[in-house]
Amino acid sequence: MINSAYTPPLDLIRRPRRNRQSAAIRALVRETRVHVDDLIQPLFVKDGNGGPEAIGSMPGLERLSVKSLVKEANELVKLGIRAVALFPTIDPVLKDARGKYAVMARNWFFGTIRHLKNEIPELLVVADVALDPYTSHGHDGVLDANSGDVANDETVHILTQYASLLAASGTDIVAPSDMMDGRIGAIRDELDREGFSQTSILAYAAKFASAYYGPFRDAVGSAKSKGVPALDKRTYQLDPANLREALLEARLDEDQGADILMVKPAGLYLDVISAVKAGTTLPVAAYQVSGEYAQIHAAAHAGWLDLEKARDESLLAIKRAGADILLTYFAKDVAKSLKNL
Ligand code: PBG
Secondary structure (H helix, E strand, C coil), rough: CCCCEEEEEEECCCCHHHHHCEEEHHHCCCCCCCCCEEEEEEECCCCCCCCCCEECCCCCCCEEEEHHHHHHHHHHHHCCEEEEEECCCCHHHHCCCCCHHHHCCHHHHHHHHHHHHHHHHCCEEEEECCCCCECCCCCCCCCCCCCEEEEHHHHHHHHHHHHHHHCCCCCEEHHHHHHHHHHHHHHHHHHHCCCCCCCCEEEEEEEEEHHHHHHHHHHHHHCCCCCCCCCCCCCCCECCCCCCHHHHHHHHHHCCCEEEEEECCCCCHHHHHHHHHHHCCCCCCEEECHHHHHHHHHHHHHHCHHHHHHHHHHHHHHHHHCCCEEEECCCCCCHHHCCCC
């Protein structure tokens, strides 16, 4: 009979648990950390002077008019966040099939950026370059009259003008999210020609046709376009099945002058982040998108996940995969918890 009261010790040289036995040693051996310097906070902005408007599908986030935007940005800066990515919500009456309002000098969004940069010059402003906030059909570009598909070269031409107007308004980093062919090179050329050689390009290099953008489309109102069923962007955004094609896109954007390469979504594409990182010497960003954020919130709301723990683990995983920069709607909350607030 075995005497169950006595277990002889195993003869082990390696006991990995020794390095996990206290909070102090776990901190010493921790390989990956999310730092406030890594974070970019995406923010939704609207015209006018109205108060903040809640966004149903994105708990804790609001559409901000310029005054509340400056207030929010000041709070972020106090928490140590030094970059925001702005997304405009355009009134449907200003939208048309060609997204013409985007490149009008009177576009209020340019004024908002100018104001924000005047108030907080040290804050880095990232602005998306795509036409979806401005088109009545919600696509990222203009449609070809014959095929009905987004017309590549014509869209690129409009986007270069938009990028240049954003730069002229004080945007530090333009972020083409449209996935047209050749847009990075065309935007770099136009920016340089217009005297904005110091304006950076954060390329949405590998942006997948994902189901996880739903809450964002609610937030900017690009989902509710008349006459169009569900938005299908598969002729320009990447097939979620394709890693090698993502690497091709990353290489093209790097060759055309991107300063930072981004993978989007993040949490479901950790292999892509890691492969992009291995193949470039540029900084790599990852965008934890609206659906990833909403999913964690929904499960936490139902009592099924711990919000903070799931949030922190999701971001840690994205960093561990190789992302240097994290675009996340959780940025402010994370910055607070890093400060123990
Ligand atoms: C638009 C754009 C999208 C997002 C960022 N820029 C949506 C889309 O491509 O339809 C998604 C961001 C998110 O879901 O958080 N070009």
